[in-house]
Amino acid sequence: MSLKHALLGVLAARPMSGYELSQFFDSSTGWVWSATHSQIYPLLGKMQAEGIVECENVIRGIKLNRKIYSVTPSGMAELLDWVSTAHPPSGSRDPLLTQALLFDMIEPEVAALILQNYISEQEYIARESRSHSEKLAAKNTPLLRERLKNRPPADHDRIARLKAHVFEGQAMMADARVNWARAELNLLMPNDTNNAPLPTALAAGR
Amino acid sequence: MSLKHALLGVLAARPMSGYELSQFFDSSTGWVWSATHSQIYPLLGKMQAEGIVECENVIRGIKLNRKIYSVTPSGMAELLDWVSTAHPPSGSRDPLLTQALLFDMIEPEVAALILQNYISEQEYIARESRSHSEKLAAKNTPLLRERLKNRPPADHDRIARLKAHVFEGQAMMADARVNWARAELNLLMPNDTNNAPLPTALAAGR
DNA sequence: GTAGTCATGTAAACTGTTACATGATTAT
DNA sequence: ATAATCATGTAACAGTTTACATGACTAC
DSSP: OHHHHHHHHHHTTSOEEHHHHHHHHSSSSOOSBOOOHHHHHHHHHHHHHHTSEEEEEEEETTTEEEEEEEEOHHHHHHHHHHHTSOOOOOOOBOHHHHHHTTGGGSOHHHHHHHHHHHHHHHHHHHHHHHHHHHHHHTTOSHHHHHHHHTSOGGGHHHHHHHHHHHHHHHHHHHHHHHHHHHHHHHHHOTTOTTTSOOOHHHHHTO | OHHHHHHHHHHTTSOEEHHHHHHHHSSSSOOSBOOOHHHHHHHHHHHHHHTSEEEEEEEETTTEEEEEEEEOHHHHHHHHHHHTSOOOOOOOBOHHHHHHTTGGGSOHHHHHHHHHHHHHHHHHHHHHHHHHHHHHHTTOSHHHHHHHHTSOGGGHHHHHHHHHHHHHHHHHHHHHHHHHHHHHHHHHOTTOTTSSOOOHHHHHTO
């Protein structure tokens, strides 16, 4: 169960409420794992019952109650064990490639619209991921600053570079999808010069 | 629900039993969508109840019964509608990137083993996908040959190129993951020349 | 005969999505 | 006052995995 370990991983940086955790995982930041609050709240309860997190109630204002969760020693052990283990690959499931496998059934113009929409989405993901990667490289995100407080200063650069590289990886995947989709557009509509850059040889010949 | 449409997509090439469909989706071929027989059999029943597939019993040997499913006109309409629609991106969930986000917590040697294992898996996927892509480009797979029987010969080349490009896309994604993982290895163990090729400038200087 | 493949299913457990539900606090 | 955000949950449904279960056919 990856969400459990993703939650532990964030809580290891600092104790947090379910609400705050939801914000990390609600795909806002271009996070590598997404989940909704309706998944997170019950799971935090289960994790508390398992003894891998503990919970402190903090009152805000007059009545509003926040539950601040933190990782227990046993939770830390579980997290380190998960991070140290090679997990078997899960079955691949790519909705767009599945759809593209049937693009020969429909009008190329319709397929082109779907691809252009997809390209926009992936370009957005690439931009967001790269932006977050740069912030991490500059040790300029709130969570990373918290994390580094418990680490020797000599390690800070290396840790920041490693975290940044994960989001660079997310950006690289989005780039790869964009490149594939552009090539697919060219295959679908070889004569439409507006869809994508021409092959260099052809463009040079003009 | 993508599996439903993936099944329709395969059945559109030719009528098939649940068993045969399972073989396509059991991740054997490096298929773009994976599913197990325990998912496929009940779903085929539901699809029949919906009227998007119909079923013919065929006896093999003396008793062994096969249920051969085929797409109904209403199923074909549903499939074309799905293929023609841009679907919203689903939340991203990358177990390895999530794990890599915490690699600074463990020994680099342990992380390196996990990455090397991952690289092997992705290289295997890339090889399989490329091999399947080449077979498709050569119109040399049983299913594609069936599919082309219902299509004008003038379109055969284009259809084959489109199908092949989807698997080339799958290979490109695997390549991107391998490239990322090699770079991650270099970040983790910058002095270990065995993990990955040296940057060209450095290698040339020897 | 016996091992491998063909062929079809069910059941339980787990994971994820969407909708419903409620109330407090803060800024305008 | 009222809208946005803070804060926590539940319920129903949809989708996936793993294990259980059965029996026929084929090649050795």
